Amino acid sequence: MSIFKSHISQMGAYKPPLEDRDNHQHLLLDFNERTLPVSPAIKKALIDFINDDQLQVYPAYGDITQKIADYCGVKPDQVMTTNGSDQGIDLIIRSASREGGEAIIPGPTFAMYHQCANIENLNIIEPAYSRENGFPKQAVINAITDKTRLIVLANPNNPCGTPIARDDILEIAKAAPGAAILVDECYFEYTRQTVCDVVQQYPNLLVTRTFSKTWGLPSVRLGYIISSKDNINALLNVRGPYDVNQLAVVAINAALTNPEYTQEYVKEVLGVSKPMLEEFLDTRNIEYWPSVANYVWVFFDSPSLVEQTLKKANILVRPKMDHHSRLGLRISLGNKQQTVHLIDTLTSII
CATH class of the missing domain: 3.40.640.10 (Type I PLP-dependent aspartate aminotransferase-like (Major domain))
Known part of the structure; x- marks a missing residue:
């Protein structure tokens, strides 16, 4: 008999797939994170505090x-x-x-x-x-x-x-x-x-x-x-x-x-990277949901194959089901160089 509330023992834990993620090895487009390092000012402040x-x-x-x-x-x-x-x-x-x-x-x-x-x-x-x-x-x-x-x-x-x-x-x-x-x-x-x-x-x-x-x-x-x-x-x-x-x-x-360090990143993601990915998807008639954020939910014909092939190329994206149990890939956006690499890899897959 559990000492906790009965319904808690019957729940499942929230376990995001964090295993084997290495930003030195992978292009991390799976958790909607910033894909570039933080500013030198932040690093210096942390180091100074520790010292x-x-x-x-x-x-x-x-x-x-x-x-x-x-x-x-x-x-x-x-x-x-x-x-x-x-x-x-x-x-x-x-x-x-x-x-x-x-x-x-x-x-x-x-x-x-x-x-x-x-x-x-x-x-x-x-x-x-x-x-x-x-x-x-x-x-x-x-x-x-x-x-x-x-x-x-x-x-x-x-x-x-x-x-x-x-x-x-x-x-x-x-x-x-x-x-x-x-x-x-x-x-x-x-x-x-x-x-x-x-x-x-x-x-x-x-x-x-x-x-x-x-x-x-x-x-x-x-x-x-x-x-x-x-x-x-x-x-x-x-x-x-x-x-x-x-x-x-x-x-x-x-x-x-x-704040300008963050503002410049946002400007590149929304003004350069996102239009690039959307144009790529539009020209190939690949379905995606219109997004106002730094990620796009994309529905490829073979999503599992695309995900696994991207993973072999050291690009991580996040599988997500819609309400009809249809699998899509949520793809986070990085800077222009990273988006060009993503599109080149998707081109070779599709």
């Missing part, structure tokens, strides 16, 4: 919340740092959920939402995205009941890269005033679409973001939540005082001081 012999001291976060708030254009009391955006997602879902409640999570989407909702034993309703119609707004609204505790709106969604219109998010927030509306803006730097400016007007809105993707710092784990002051104060009661790694704060301080 200053502070690893034995508990974290002291300084003005990092103020700096993130300035970057986002919100007040510092509307921001809370987290151990990656995954912790932010988990804290929001844990704090908002009641057993027997319902969660509306349009899909297919990021597995972490389901993982956290299942831990809280929520009943999950999953309206389906489609390539033709995009985000299923009306299906989400139709699914709202007095049991709805959570609605997850990934903007843009992963793996399809589909955006959600700002007006649609706010309409849903109004339609479900008793539910937490978790708006995941993990890829904000690519889309520049946000609702963080209205979190005080909509007290059920909670925005999560991360420094893992665009900023290239997934290994140090720093994300943040933007919401009303009252929501942030409540969530601070749940988060631990030392959950955020001090090295993460050092790295993010340096990153925010040198």
Whole structure:
């Protein structure tokens, strides 16, 4: 007999395929990461911190919340740092959920939402995205009941890269005033679409973001939540005082001081690499979902063969099923040189 809640023992763990990934050997186009090293300023800041012999001291976060708030254009009391955006997602879902409640999570989407909702034993309703119609707004609204505790709106969604219109998010927030509306803006730097400016007007809105993707710092784990002051104060009661790694704060301080390094990368991905890959797919009539992020969900005639052949060429991509159990490959975008290499390899396969 388990000492834990019975449903937890019956769950499966979220296990992303991290084995045998080596950025010195492979071109990593499978986890939507930044494909180039971080700026020299970030490396120097981390090295200087370590050389200053502070690893034995508990974290002291300084003005990092103020700096993130300035970057986002919100007040510092509307921001809370987290151990990656995954912790932010988990804290929001844990704090908002009641057993027997319902969660509306349009899909297919990021597995972490389901993982956290299942831990809280929520009943999950999953309206389906489609390539033709995009985000299923009306299906989400139709699914709202007095049991709805959570609605997850990934903007843009992963793996399809589909955006959600700002007006649609706010309409849903109004339609479900008793539910937490978790708006995941993990890829904000690519889309520049946000609702963080209205979190005080909509007290059920909670925005999560991360420094893992665009900023290239997934290994140090720093994300943040933007919401009303009252929501942030409540969530601070749940988060631990030392959950955020001090090295993460050092790295993010340096990153925010040198934003142009990230901005130039975003510009190349969206302005050069993405159009190149889309043109390649269009000229060969290969189906893909329109995306506003740094990845494209592509449906080849023989996806498993394409994936394995790319892997033999040391290029990793991520297989993802749609709602009809059709297998697609989510392909992250890097810089121009990396995209030329990808296209050359795909040309030799197809």
